Amino acid sequence: MSKQQTPPPAPAPPPAEAAAPAEEKPEKKEKPKAPKRRIQVHKLYKVGDGSLTRLRKECPRCGKGYFMAQHGDRLTCGHCGYTTYTQKG
Numbered sequence: 001m002s003k004q005q006t007p008p009p010a011p012a013p014p015p016a017e018a019a020a021p022a023e024e025k026p027e028k029k030e031k032p033k034a035p036k037r038r039i040q041v042h043k044l045y046k047v048g049d050g051s052l053t054r055l056r057k058e059c060p061r062c063g064k065g066y067f068m069a070q071h072g073d074r075l076t077c078g079h080c081g082y083t084t085y086t087q088k089g
């Protein structure tokens with residue numbers, strides 16, 4: 001077995017940067033965008049045998065059709081901002 005060892009091509013030296021401007025600009029930090037989550041409506045209902053149950057509580061302010069989002073310790077309405085805290089014993 002003859003191994004041909006060829007030296008890796010020398011990378012071109014980086015071009016000397018032009019004289020950097022004296023003024024320093026604060027670098028803009030780009031916030032990583034979280035992927036937009038679409039509401040999964042099918043998770044809000046449970047269809048049983050000829051019956052339908054809503055898994056989320058409805059907003060008392062907005063009425064029917066407005067479900068409260070479930071968080072760790074609270075329920076929040078995304079429509080009006082109504083928040084109720086759930087107490088877990």
Ligand SMILES: [Zn+2]
Nearest residue numbers: 059062077080
């Ligand atoms: Zn509401």
